[in-house]
Amino acid sequence: MAKISYEESRRKQDERNAAEENNKKLAEIKRQIRKLEYYSNRPTNCEERYFADLKFEYDENCDKLFHQFKDKRITYQMYCDHITILTKKLEDSKAKAPELLSKTKKAISRPPQLNKSHLAAILEMERKMLKAQFTN
The missing domain is CATH 1.10.287 (Helix Hairpins)
Incomplete structure (x- = not known):
């Protein structure tokens, strides 16, 4: 008799845990929907x-x-x-x-200001990429 009541209480606890987990998932889904709605209608x-x-x-x-x-x-x-x-x-x-x-x-x-060293670095990177592209 004690074993049956233990199994029954265990089963009920598992059901409560599953329901709680489902509620958490549902709340997260609702939160995601609210976020999507907000960003789709953002000013x-x-x-x-x-x-x-x-x-x-x-x-x-x-x-x-x-x-x-x-x-x-x-x-x-x-x-x-x-x-x-x-x-x-x-x-x-x-x-x-x-x-x-x-x-x-x-x-x-x-607009953002680029100084000469930034421009030189960008040009050097592009030159290396072009060189690698043509040597392969």
Whole structure:
């Protein structure tokens, strides 16, 4: 009788473990779908994209925290503390946005500068590649 109850409890535990694993896989699939949807509809404007990326990252982190809380890997107090920290980081990033965006726009507006040594190295590499191509 004891052996039957042990086997029964073992079978139930295996079923619970399988269900938990399936839930984790489902959550990961949903996360991937959300990410694909976000990147397919991502704004093209630099400013809008910056804020959208911040919001998406915030939502992703909140979702991960929620699943950790749901799986009882963190307490409710830890969950609340982490959400508060994430919210503060989001607000700080939004406050710094004008400065960062102005730097980004300046960097985009001027092309990268190559000095003579970079150009010489590129030409030397191309020469070696052409030489190797014709000698083979």
